[in-house]
Amino acid sequence: MEVELIRLTKRYGGTVAVDGIDLKVRSGAYCCLLGPSGCGKTTTLRMIGGHETVSSGDVVIGPRAVGDAAPSERGTAMMFQSYALFPHLDCRDNVAFSLKMRGVGKAERRARALAMLDLVQMAHLAERMPAQLSGGQQQRVALARALVTGPKVLLLDEPLSALDPFLRVRMRTELKRIQAELGLTFIHVTHSQEEAMALSDLVVVMNGGRIEQAADPRTVFERPATAFVARFIGGHNVIRLPDAGEIAVRADRMRLGPEAGAEAVPARVVSIEYQGTSVHVGLEADGLGGREPAALTAIIDDGAYAARPLALGQTVPLGWDEAAAHRLSA
Template sequence: MTIDRALPRTADNLLLTGAGTGTRVQLQGIVKSFGGTRVLHGVDLDVAPGEFVSLLGPSGCGKTTALRVLAGLETADSGSVMLGGRDVSRVPTNKRDIGMVFQSYSLFPHLRVLENTAFGLRRRGVARAAAAARAAAALELVGLANLADRFPHQLSGGQQQRVALARALVTEPRVLLLDEPLSALDAKVRVQLRDEIRRLQLRLGITTVFVTHDQEEALAVSDRIAVMDSGRIEQIGTPEDLYLRPQTPAVAAFVGLSSALPGLATGSSVTVWGTRLPIQGDPAEGPVEALVRPENVRVAPDTSSASDAGVSAQVEESTFLGSFRRTVLRTTDGIMVHAQHSAEERLEYGQRVRVRLVPAPVTVRRV
């Protein structure tokens, strides 16, 4: 797999000077149980050198456990962990040459920012002067060179997480693992740091595995996303593949927003409110729920004519989201429908409208 680089590598920073092309990461048939409860059911994952892959799923789906097995913090019951073609399943964490960033910053409160950043290097026996130079380069990379002499309590949450990122990168690991590193930050800082992590990853060419339950984060930064559910990978693909071509109902329901609408399937199509929609995935027969994206729902004034396509509905709420609006509608049968439309099209609470569907492909689930 070829990964396009958004920015060229340069020699203006010690870390960038030695930037590599990444390491292949593989999980092969990973099985893991806790107290008799199996949480990973033969997970297979193949991450190309320099690729950014996100493990995405709801709480309890096994994504963090998979990352911890990859890091060596948990030992799999069976299966193999491969880094660069070498089986490291029984290699301790500190010998795997990985960098990790957690949700909690885990900075030493009595050490200054530069000392926190250089800590891993000093533990590896790097001379003080050399460790300080490399730590300074890492802080420059994350935009904190001017805060090297501060203590953690003098930093904001976003700045502390940048220090944690610099500390993970300073050892020049082959692989970077990120375990929900943004979830403790406010929305604006999360977006800024999310984009910064992606920019750095592209510049360094480092293979990265990112755990998150936030689909927007995963869609924004990933080369590919592995959607997990109940200890299994449901689907892995590009953000576009997962959103536009989900292979299972679980993926369609979790990635993006969908409305579950009743329909009647006949092979490769399903009829919903008089409109035939192509079915993505396996053909189906009989009553199903069609998972319809909000951009494929059209809203028009209700003419109260039975011959009109679609169904009658009432506006429950309408939210302005900048470049578009998202409106929740309730049909006369009590079915909730999400529609996405132009920001200029204002709909008021209680307004009667007509809802019809665009004949775009949908995923269905049996009822």
């Protein structure tokens, strides 16, 4: 189901949490709302699901505007960050609970709940209580519970944030598999750049209640629209040139030493971090960041660095290919 936000705004007294945003998410897409805490992404998600009132603008799901509709009338389901499983019900009854509230008969709702648990690979633990489950298993049960009512749009509020890094990667794979298998529209809030890049077809970078950029992950990474996007996504240097405004250059496309080229500037090495396949070199360069020295990073292949290592405090030529520079909007 397609989701469209039209001049969507949320105010809390004199504070504007979401500031007149426009967004279209195509049917069957995996969309991630990405940004720092307080940027408006969770408020936006809650307005889509009807868990937060809209101050102005509208939410359109499929063919109709639903800005004033109850959550149960929107064709959406919400998976909350806390999972919020009922501690006194086993997995199957947790998943079946919303069907019970809708008057579905016991046999049917238990069968549908078991089918959803099977989809998330938890059918073998259907009779376990939530306290007997790991965090990852609880997350799967919460996902099954959100899906059992047959929503057209699934809303996920930081669903992976409570998991350890290894399990987080596994669950990313599972979310993508389930989304593709069911063909649903997923709208997923996260503050993790890596998570958004790995999961989404559409990345929506938010800042201060507004959308800074909405595009596919490769476009956002290769061609960040603004300095905020370049810095938040990571892997870029934002460089202020005296005559040409701000540009972004990927850290892995910076050149050090003899390869820096004729337009090289001197830069001081302030940090060296070994990352296995690469070495991240922190640098400071005058004249590239306004009044203060620019803090920059160059990512160098491990083999190239081993052949020509650097030392803290060393001054080296720093440059980049003109083709590697991407001009940023104001």
